[in-house]
Amino acid sequence: MTSSTAHRSGFACFVGRPNAGKSTLTNALVGTKVAITSNKPQTTRHAIRGIVHRDDAQLVIVDTPGLHRPRTLLGQRLNDVVRETWSEVDVIGLCVPADQKVGPGDRFIAAELAKVAQRTPVLGVVTKTDLVPQEQVAAQLLALQEVMDFAELVPVSAVDGFQVSTLADLLVARLPEGPQLYPGGELTDEPEATLVAELIREAALEGVRDELPHSIAVTIEEMAPREGRDDMVDVHALLYVERSSQKGIVLGHRGERLKRVGTEARKQIERLLGSRVYLDLHVKIAKDWQRDPKQLRRLGF
Numbered sequence: 001m002t003s004s005t006a007h008r009s010g011f012a013c014f015v016g017r018p019n020a021g022k023s024t025l026t027n028a029l030v031g032t033k034v035a036i037t038s039n040k041p042q043t044t045r046h047a048i049r050g051i052v053h054r055d056d057a058q059l060v061i062v063d064t065p066g067l068h069r070p071r072t073l074l075g076q077r078l079n080d081v082v083r084e085t086w087s088e089v090d091v092i093g094l095c096v097p098a099d100q101k102v103g104p105g106d107r108f109i110a111a112e113l114a115k116v117a118q119r120t121p122v123l124g125v126v127t128k129t130d131l132v133p134q135e136q137v138a139a140q141l142l143a144l145q146e147v148m149d150f151a152e153l154v155p156v157s158a159v160d161g162f163q164v165s166t167l168a169d170l171l172v173a174r175l176p177e178g179p180q181l182y183p184g185g186e187l188t189d190e191p192e193a194t195l196v197a198e199l200i201r202e203a204a205l206e207g208v209r210d211e212l213p214h215s216i217a218v219t220i221e222e223m224a225p226r227e228g229r230d231d232m233v234d235v236h237a238l239l240y241v242e243r244s245s246q247k248g249i250v251l252g253h254r255g256e257r258l259k260r261v262g263t264e265a266r267k268q269i270e271r272l273l274g275s276r277v278y279l280d281l282h283v284k285i286a287k288d289w290q291r292d293p294k295q296l297r298r299l300g301f
Contacts, residue, residue, distance in 0.1 A: 005056070006177040007056060007057060007058075007177065007178065007179060007180075008056065008057040008058075008172055008173075008175040008176065008177055008178065009057060009058040009059075009060075009175060009176070009178040009179060009180060009181050010059070010060070010089075010090035010091075010174075010175035010176050010178065010181075011060045011061075011062055011088065011089040011090050011091075011175075012059060012060070012061050012062070012089055012090065012091045012092070012093065012171045012174075012175075013061065013062040013063070013085050013086065013089045013092055013093070014026065014061070014063065014092075014093045014094075014095050014125070015082060015086070015092060015093070015094055015095065015109060015113070016094055016095035016096060016106070016109065016127075017096075017103075017105040017106060017109065019097075020095040020096060020097050020127060021095055021097055021127035021128050021158060022063055022095050022127075023063050024127075024158040024159070025095065025125070025127060025156065025158045025164075025167075026050045026061050026063040027050070027158070028158035028161065028164050029050065029052050029059070029061055029164060029167070029168055030050035030051065030052055030061065031052075050063060051182050052168060053180075054168075054172070056172070057172040057175060058180045058181055058182065059168065059171055059172055059175065060181060060182070062085050062088075062089060072290040072291050073290060073291050073292070073293060073296060074289075074290040074291075074296060075290075077296065083112075086113070086116050086120070087116070089120065090120065090174060090175050090176060091120065091121050091122075091123065091151075091171050091174040091175065092113065092116070092120055092121070092122045092123070093122075093123045093124075093125045093167070093171070094106075094109060094110060094113060094122055094123070094124055094125060094148075094150075095125045095127045096124070096125070096126055096127065096140065096144055097126075097127050097128040097131075098126050098127065098128050098129045098131060098132045098136060098137050098140050098155065099128055099131040099132050099136075101143070102140070102143045102144060102146075102147060106144075106147060107147060110147045110148040111148075113148065114148055117148070117149070121151035121174050122148070122150055122151060123150060123151055123152045123153070123154060123167075123170060123171070124141075124144045124145070124147070124148075124150040124152070124153040124154070125154055125155075125156060125167065126140050126141055126144060126153070126154070126155040126156070127156060127157070127158065128157065128158075128159075129155045129156060129157040129162055130157040130159045130160045130162065137155050140155075141153050141155060151174070152170050154166060154167050154170060192223070192272070192273065193220040193223050195272060196220055196223060196235060196237070196269050196272065196273075197218040197219060197220050197237065198218075199265050199268040199269055199272065200218045200237055200239065200261070200265040200269075200279075200281065201216055201217070201218045201239075202265075202268070203261045203262075203264040203265035203268065204216050204218070204239055204250060204261045204265075206261075206264070215241050215242040215243075215246055215289075215290070216239065216240070216241060216250070217239075217240040217286070217289065217299045217300075218237055218238070218239050218240070219237065219238050219240070219299060219300070220235065220236070220237050221236045221237065221238055222234070222235075222236040223235045223236070225275075226278070231275060231276050232275065232276045232277070232278060233273055233275050233276070233277050233278070234277075234278045234280070235269065235277055235278065235279045235280065236280045237279065237280070237281050237282075238281075238282055238283075238284050239258075239261075239281060239282070239283045239284070240283075240284050240285070240286045240289060240299065241283065241284075241285060241286075242285065242286065242287060242288055242289055242290065243285065243287070244285060246285075247283050247285055250283050251283060258281065258283065261281070262279050262281045265279060265281070266279045286299070
């Protein structure tokens with residue numbers, strides 16, 4: 001192979017304020033859902049890897065939590081995940097939504113990124129361009145240019161696919177030459193149980209009050225094919241909140257809300273596993289788990 005046609009492989013990550021469109025962009029590049037999305041901040045809590053397979057490259061995208069000023073031990077640990085990821089990837093994309101002014105949060109992240117920009121190229125990515133007119137996209141690109149010295153600036157829309165492949169080309173161009181890192185068919189290296197827990201949490205996040213999402217955690221207690229059935233998987237999961245008042249919100253009137261969460265989550269899990277699913281979902285209280293190191297460990301943080 002000549003150097004111009006050599007296969008490239010490596011890691012990229014998207015960073016940005018919470019709700020900047022990082023997970024939706026990751027899913028658009030991978031071509032399927034590997035990261036949960038929500039209009040609530042702090043939706044992503046783990047570094048989820050999505051794998052983009054191309055003839056000329058294998059791009060592994062690490063979807064990280066939004067960097068923020070932490071108010072709890074959980075918040076500190078999420079920020080640690082972000083910074084650890086930055087130190088390990090080959091290229092970084094700073095995502096700023098087209099429909100929101102560049103603000104102190106973006107500048108805070110850019111100042112942090114400036115510390116790694118000498119050894120790791122940073123691309124400025126204006127997301128959600130489908131939500132605003134072209135002039136606003138142009139203005140946002142100019143505003144972002146003032147924030148730091150980017151290797152490239154690119155506007156994209158994960159929703160209508162605008163320039164998603166262009167962004168992929170720009171990321172791939174900055175990867176080192178190398179063989180495939182993962183087998184051809186894999187789209188993520190996350191264990192199935194982790195993805196199932198995330199899908200349940202995504203369903204639980206919809207429609208709850210603004211303060212509740214940070215208090216929700218999900219664990220999979222057991223997940224296995226049903227005995228004597230090759231078309232059915234039994235999933236037993238626990239949904240944790242921090243206070244009894246929150247338990248009431250999640251359950252809803254006569255348990256109706258939890259039933260809706262279960263129905264929606266089950267549909268997504270069946271799509272993921274390619275099998276029928278029986279989902280057994282219960283709500284438990286883990287008092288102030290976001291601030292308790294022992295409980296954080298038990299819940300996987």
